[in-house]
Amino acid sequence: MKKLFCTAFAALASLCLATAALAAAPIKIGALFAVTGPASFLGEPERNTAQMVVDAINRGGGIKGRKLELITYDTGGDATKAVQLANKLVKNDQVVAIIGPSTTGDSMAVIPIVEKAGIPLIACAAGSKITDPVKRSVFKTAQNDGLAVARIYEQLKKEKRNKIAILSVSDGFGSSGREQLKAQAAAYGMQIISDDTYGPKDTDMTAQLTKIRGSRAQAVICWGTNPGPAVIARNAKQLGLHIPLYMSHGVSSKKFIELAGDAAEGIRLPSGKVLVADLLPKNDKQKASLLAFIKDYQGRFKAEGDHFGGHAWDAVMLLKGAIERGGATPAGIRNALESTRNFAGIGGVFNFSARDHAGLGKDAFVLVEVRNKDWKLVR
Amino acid sequence: MKSDKLKFLVFCLVVLVAPLPLGGSYLTNVLIFVGINSILALGLNLLLGYAGQISLGQAAFFGLGAYGSGVLTTVYSFNPWVAMVVVALCVAAFAFAIGFPVLRLKGHYLAMATLGVGVIANIAFNETVDLTGGPSGLSGIPNLSLGGVIFDTDLRNYYLVWGFALVMILLSLNLVNSRFGRALRAIHDSEVAARVMGVNARLMKVQVFTLSAFISAIAGSLYCHVMTFISPTSFGFHTSVELLTMIVIGGLGSVYGSILGALLLTMLPELLRTFHDYDIIVYGLLLIVMTIYMPGGLVGIPAALRRLLPAGKAKGGANA
Amino acid sequence: MELLNQVTQFVISGLATGAIYALIGLSFAIIFNSTGILNFAQGEFVMLGGVLTIFCLNVLQLPLLAAIGAAVAGTTVAGLVFERLAIRPLKNATPLALIIITIGASILIRGLVMLLWGKDTQALPAFSGNDPISVVGATLLPQHLWIFGVTILVIVGCRLFFHHTISGKAMRACSFNPRAANLVGISVGRMILLSFVISAAVGSLAGVIIAPLTMTAYDVGVMLGLKGFCAAIMGGMGSGLGTVLGGLILGTLESLGAGLISSGYKDAIAFFILLLILFLRPQGLFKKGETERV
Numbered sequence: 001m002k003k004l005f006c007t008a009f010a011a012l013a014s015l016c017l018a019t020a021a022l023a024a025a026p027i028k029i030g031a032l033f034a035v036t037g038p039a040s041f042l043g044e045p046e047r048n049t050a051q052m053v054v055d056a057i058n059r060g061g062g063i064k065g066r067k068l069e070l071i072t073y074d075t076g077g078d079a080t081k082a083v084q085l086a087n088k089l090v091k092n093d094q095v096v097a098i099i100g101p102s103t104t105g106d107s108m109a110v111i112p113i114v115e116k117a118g119i120p121l122i123a124c125a126a127g128s129k130i131t132d133p134v135k136r137s138v139f140k141t142a143q144n145d146g147l148a149v150a151r152i153y154e155q156l157k158k159e160k161r162n163k164i165a166i167l168s169v170s171d172g173f174g175s176s177g178r179e180q181l182k183a184q185a186a187a188y189g190m191q192i193i194s195d196d197t198y199g200p201k202d203t204d205m206t207a208q209l210t211k212i213r214g215s216r217a218q219a220v221i222c223w224g225t226n227p228g229p230a231v232i233a234r235n236a237k238q239l240g241l242h243i244p245l246y247m248s249h250g251v252s253s254k255k256f257i258e259l260a261g262d263a264a265e266g267i268r269l270p271s272g273k274v275l276v277a278d279l280l281p282k283n284d285k286q287k288a289s290l291l292a293f294i295k296d297y298q299g300r301f302k303a304e305g306d307h308f309g310g311h312a313w314d315a316v317m318l319l320k321g322a323i324e325r326g327g328a329t330p331a332g333i334r335n336a337l338e339s340t341r342n343f344a345g346i347g348g349v350f351n352f353s354a355r356d357h358a359g360l361g362k363d364a365f366v367l368v369e370v371r372n373k374d375w376k377l378v379r
Numbered sequence: 380m381k382s383d384k385l386k387f388l389v390f391c392l393v394v395l396v397a398p399l400p401l402g403g404s405y406l407t408n409v410l411i412f413v414g415i416n417s418i419l420a421l422g423l424n425l426l427l428g429y430a431g432q433i434s435l436g437q438a439a440f441f442g443l444g445a446y447g448s449g450v451l452t453t454v455y456s457f458n459p460w461v462a463m464v465v466v467a468l469c470v471a472a473f474a475f476a477i478g479f480p481v482l483r484l485k486g487h488y489l490a491m492a493t494l495g496v497g498v499i500a501n502i503a504f505n506e507t508v509d510l511t512g513g514p515s516g517l518s519g520i521p522n523l524s525l526g527g528v529i530f531d532t533d534l535r536n537y538y539l540v541w542g543f544a545l546v547m548i549l550l551s552l553n554l555v556n557s558r559f560g561r562a563l564r565a566i567h568d569s570e571v572a573a574r575v576m577g578v579n580a581r582l583m584k585v586q587v588f589t590l591s592a593f594i595s596a597i598a599g600s601l602y603c604h605v606m607t608f609i610s611p612t613s614f615g616f617h618t619s620v621e622l623l624t625m626i627v628i629g630g631l632g633s634v635y636g637s638i639l640g641a642l643l644l645t646m647l648p649e650l651l652r653t654f655h656d657y658d659i660i661v662y663g664l665l666l667i668v669m670t671i672y673m674p675g676g677l678v679g680i681p682a683a684l685r686r687l688l689p690a691g692k693a694k695g696g697a698n699a
Numbered sequence: 700m701e702l703l704n705q706v707t708q709f710v711i712s713g714l715a716t717g718a719i720y721a722l723i724g725l726s727f728a729i730i731f732n733s734t735g736i737l738n739f740a741q742g743e744f745v746m747l748g749g750v751l752t753i754f755c756l757n758v759l760q761l762p763l764l765a766a767i768g769a770a771v772a773g774t775t776v777a778g779l780v781f782e783r784l785a786i787r788p789l790k791n792a793t794p795l796a797l798i799i800i801t802i803g804a805s806i807l808i809r810g811l812v813m814l815l816w817g818k819d820t821q822a823l824p825a826f827s828g829n830d831p832i833s834v835v836g837a838t839l840l841p842q843h844l845w846i847f848g849v850t851i852l853v854i855v856g857c858r859l860f861f862h863h864t865i866s867g868k869a870m871r872a873c874s875f876n877p878r879a880a881n882l883v884g885i886s887v888g889r890m891i892l893l894s895f896v897i898s899a900a901v902g903s904l905a906g907v908i909i910a911p912l913t914m915t916a917y918d919v920g921v922m923l924g925l926k927g928f929c930a931a932i933m934g935g936m937g938s939g940l941g942t943v944l945g946g947l948i949l950g951t952l953e954s955l956g957a958g959l960i961s962s963g964y965k966d967a968i969a970f971f972i973l974l975l976i977l978f979l980r981p982q983g984l985f986k987k988g989e990t991e992r993v
Contacts (some may be wrong), residue, residue, distance in 0.1 A: 036659065038612075038816045038918075067405045068970055079516070079610050080412060081648065087405035088535070092820075105610040112607050127515060170505050172610070175514040197963040199505075201922050203913035205711040207958035210705050227820040227914045234912070236833045238840050239708070258820045259914055262829060480978040486794040487737040492927060492977045495970040498925075502967040616921075620802055627799055635958055659810035666803025670796050671788050 026062075026069035027328045029319065030089035031053075032100040032110065033124075037077035038171070038200060041225060042102040045309035046124055047072055049293075050099060056296070062324050076099055081110035086110040090117045097322075097333050099315040102308075104172045111138055116297065120316050120334040122318060124311035127176045131357040137330075139337055141314035141355045142271065143172075143210040143347050145366045148249050149180040151365045152268040154190035155378070156219055161244070165194045165217035167208055167232065169224030177223035177248055198228060199368075206235045219243050225250035228301045230259035237263040244268065254308045256378055257373050268378060270365040272307045272347050276375050285344040289313075293346055310346030318343060318350065383552060390548070390635070394541050398534055407533040411605055413645045414540035415598050420625045420637035421547050422594030427623075428632035429555060431567030433480060433490040436497030438591040441475045442504055442614030444599025449517045450510055451608055459523050463600040467593050474592030478585035497619050504611040516610030520680050522603045536605050543601060544638075547594060551634045563587060564632075628669050630676025633681045639677050708837040709958040710951055715843040717950020718850040721943040723927025724907035725857065726898040728936045732874035733894040737794075739801035740781065742924020743808040744899045747774040748906025749915030750812055753821045764824070771903045775810070778899025780891055805920070812917040823910040842911050849908050854902055854943055861895075861939075870894060923967070929973040937981020945984065 017194060031050055054070045062068060067253035071093050073085040082101055089095045098122045101107050104127030111130070114121040114137050123130050123140040130140050146217055166181050168174035176195070185192055193215050196208040208230065212220055220236070220243060222229050229251045243268065245267050247256070252271035258263045273280060277290035293313055298304030318340060319333065325335030340359070343350040348364030367378040398407045447466030451457040457465070481492050481600065505514055512518070522531045530539050541698050554560050565573040566580050574580050601608050621644060628638025651658035670674070675683060723745055730738045752772035755761045761769060785800050792800075828840040863868035872880040873890045881977050906915070913919070928948065934945030949969060956968040976984065 035814075036818075045817070059481070067839050077398075078612060079608065080613055083606060084405065084409055084412065087408040091403050091405040091408075105514070105516050105612065107518055109606060109608045111518075121879075129515065129518075172512055172514045172516070176507060179515075202907070202920060202965070203919075203923075204712060204716050204954075207709050207954045208962045209714075210708040211958050214705050227916070230820075231913060233827070234840075236840050237829070240838060242833065243992060255819070259820060261822065281951070403789065415858055432796065435798075484977055484981060487731075487798070488932075488977055490737070490794070490798055491932065492974060494925070495977075496971050499765065499967045499974075502964060506961075506963040506967075521904050527936070536712045624803075627795075631795075657810075657814065660807060663803045663805075663810055664806030666806065667785055670799050670803065671785070674796060 026067045028069050028095045029279035031072040032075050034057050034077040034102040035074040039077040039103045042308050046312035047308035050316055052300055055188040072274055075106050079105050082106035082109050086113045090119055094297045095330055096330050122315040124331045128235045134357050141347055143360050144358055146180045148270040148365055149184050151367055152246050155367055157188050161218040162189050162192050163191050163216055163218045165212040165220045167196050167222045169200055170197045175225050187241050199230040204228050205232050208236050213241050214368050221246045223248040233260040233263040254304055264370045271368045274307055274310050274346050276377055279377055314345035314347050385673055394594045405441050407537055411536050413642050414544045415602050418542050418547050418598040419595055419622050419675045420641045421551050422591040423622050424626045424637045426587055426591040430563040434493040435490050435494035437620035437622050439497045440470055440595035441599045444596030445603040445609050446511055448600035450521045451518055451605040467596040470596035471589050471593040472664035475589045478484055478588040482584040501615050517610040520603050520607045523639045541600055630678035634659035636676050636678040656688050703827045708956045711837040712894045713954030715846055718846050719905055719909050720926050720930040720949050721946025723740035724942045724946050726781045726902040727928050727931040728942050729898045731936050733870050734891050736797050740805035741803045742920030744774050745906035745923050746920035749910035751824055752907050765973030767907050768843050771900050774903035775896050778895045782827040782895040810919055820916040825911040830912035842867055848906050868874035897913030933976055933984055
């Protein structure tokens with residue numbers, strides 16, 4: 001009798017433990033970010049934000065009782081490393097989905113791997129090429145640079161300025177923007193008078209700007225990320241350049257104003273709404289998420305939650321929604337992602353479909369201007 | 380000679396069976412890159428370890444090989460094998476041409492000249508956007524294929540790359556023990572003395588430079604077909620520095636040292652992952668410490684240990 | 700007329716950048732002359748100058764002048780430590796070993812700065828404001844005048860030091876022939892240390908005066924170091940006017956190339972010039988030829 005009781009108890013206990021173990025098995029998500037290296041201004045906020053959101057989800061009990069486990073690797077902005085680490089996530093860590101990478105180069109490098117393995121990838125990089133043409137398992141949360149270009153061109157067309165000079169940085173971000181500027185010029189009646197580049201670490205762009213000053217350009221569009229555009233802003237002020245200077249969303253952070261100082265006055269750029277969250281009307285769909293993100297990031301990292309961290313926020317939250325609706329399997333997540341509609345995130349309102357894995361429209365960007373060392377919406 | 384052949388056969392065996400215990404692990408993927416880095420390290424070792432010519436621009440030839448193969452197979456739809464051979468020959472011709480003025484320089488000046496070549500090549504990859512895709516990179520490069528077998532999995536690429544690597548090792552071993560190899564070492568010791576003995580130092584230096592470039596270009600072609608995507612950031616000054624580090628840590632002038640160095644440095648990010656952001660500091664420290672205290676590299680450790688043994692036990696002089 | 704204005708602007712901007720290259724080149728030459736070492740970590744001393752100044756200014760809240768002084772002193776200490784720990788142990792090292800050690804040191808210093816002060820770019824306030832000054836049809840910023848001024852002071856200072864003080868002459872003696880210098884009682888080890896100290900100080904000063912214009916971060920040292928080395932080679936690795944002219948010419952040609960030919964290939968132009976000089980006139984533009992003793 002005693003033996004039977006003990007056996008039954010043992011069986012029950014092991015069943016409970018097994019169920020508990022199964023239920024407690026965390027959902028593994030991989031992350032590839034360029035935390036060090038030339039793209040660290042992207043990767044570091046993205047990694048911080050991803051960890052912050054995953055921790056918040058886990059504190060709330062996880063997804064359907066299972067906690068999330070975030071496995072982050074640093075690609076250093078190096079495509080070779082990105083490939084090796086993607087392989088590690090897929091084969092060794094057996095993740096069900098991957099968020100990141102931070103740069104277009106790294107993303108393009110890992111696409112063949114995730115496509116082959118059928119693991120959904122939510123990239124945080126701006127290059128339009130990532131989701132155009134559409135690949136089965138690849139999605140992205142960063143706004144296409146094409147949308148930013150459209151915003152600028154719209155404004156210039158309104159002001160009847162159609163002769164423009166382009167000054168772009170010679171890295172992945174700059175060259176992608178430059179491609180879009182050239183591709184969409186005809187559609188808005190823009191004429192590109194000059195097309196110059198500068199290096200990411202260059203310290204003086206007066207030569208390029210002098211050339212632009214002497215040309216018939218009616219506006220300058222500069223496509224790069226800090227510190228280059230800050231140097232350009234100062235150089236432009238030094239040279240007395242009177243035509244309007246537009247920047248890209250690559251400098252949509254207070255850091256740019258800090259670096260450029262007085263020279264930043266009057267500069268306009270397209271920005272994700274995170275910069276001007278408190279200036280948005282109350283009925284804006286994104287306002288709640290934006291304010292929550294800014295507050296959480298400031299509280300945990302004592303720094304301004306920026307545009308780039310927002311990409312990671314969107315990626316993790318999209319993943320959360322997909323797991324809730326489709327289950328914690330790669331195929332389920334992929335299908336659920338593709339059918340995501342009306343997700344109000346940091347980068348914009350996402351609507352994915354079989355033909356659109358980038359999910360954002362023109363309203364993802366607003367045009368802002370620097371006034372008195374702060375942002376002001378341009379209507 | 381016999382022990383050399385035996386060593387080589389044992390090494391081949393190790394290479395053959397290495398992926399088997401790994402199963403489906405991503406380490407097979409890492410070993411592919413160890414193989415490519417080994418080929419690069421071998422090429423640089425011939426130039427630097429044996430002939431004593433400092434080159435800080437090896438990434439230029441690596442990149443030219445990769446971009447050459449990449450562009451020919453995507454834009455012009457060349458057969459990948461044909462492209463590999465054509466590109467390697469063109470890169471070798473280029474190296475031969477610039478070798479004459481470059482190798483007249485010595486020491487630091489040679490280092491700076493090769494650095495300059497490397498930087499110019501990298502800028503060219505970045506700026507020729509219409510051809511190479513510029514900073515956004517070149518994608519859609521086809522995998523290599525032989526007969527009906529397409530090299531698109533880690534295991535197949537591993538054997539492909541290491542097949543090439545083993546051939547290169549064999550070539551290097553033969554070269555090093557030949558007249559050419561001895562002449563190279565004579566040049567390394569004292570160029571003037573070698574010249575006095577009738578060695579055409581100028582031509583030989585250019586020849587080894589050309590050979591090194593040829594080998595690097597082949598490694599580049601293999602790299603682009605394995606990755607199917609390349610971007611200029613993989614072919615910069617830091618890549619040349621990494622290659623230099625590999626052969627210094629492994630052991631200058633040692634064929635197996637180059638392999639060891641390549642293995643260690645490619646796996647280093649894995650080993651350093653526990654240090655997270657501190658890995659860059661460990662990397663710098665490693666360079667400094669190894670150069671000061673272990674100039675013979677890792678392969679020099681057995682010889683160094685032998686020298687440390689008490690005088691009574693050592694049999695004659697250490698044969699390094 | 701417009702073209703002439705443009706070219707004037709290119710030239711003047713180029714001269715300002717060239718002055719920085721000249722300072723960095725000078726610091727390269729000082730070390731090279733007394734030790735025969737090509738210090739790849741030189742660019743990092745330049746970077747340290749800017750980064751430490753910002754640290755002293757923002758975190759320690761020192762006034763500008765004190766911050767600059769502290770930064771230069773701090774970098775000098777770094778140069779000292781570097782010489783003692785990395786260079787001194789290698790008595791008869793090959794050029795290759797020295798190159799690798801200095802590259803390793805530059806990686807190490809960059810890594811330490813990245814960890815201690817982060818990867819962000821920081822701005823240093825300009826010394827005398829930001830109002831452009833008009834000069835023969837081109838514009839300059841007051842900071843450019845500071846750059847020219849400090850460069851001239853440093854050059855004059857170096858000239859006085861190397862030719863009119865005992866220590867300076869002793870250092871020059873070491874560069875000509877270390878053994879002979881030793882025989883006449885000059886402590887070669889101390890001279891080497893002194894050369895690192897001066898070199899670090901000059902380099903960090905260059906970093907400080909350029910930081911208000913270009914902003915600074917942990918990785919600005921790499922390119923600046925390389926360009927500075929180009930300037931030194933052009934000038935023949937001398938510790939004087941040759942290097943300065945080399946730097947000015949390099950900066951001007953770079954600026955003209957960017958404005959008139961192509962901005963993307965600007966750096967390539969600088970290195971191409973370097974290669975030409977190395978191929979055709981390795982002793983530099985201003986020195987007579989040298990012979991090598993076997």
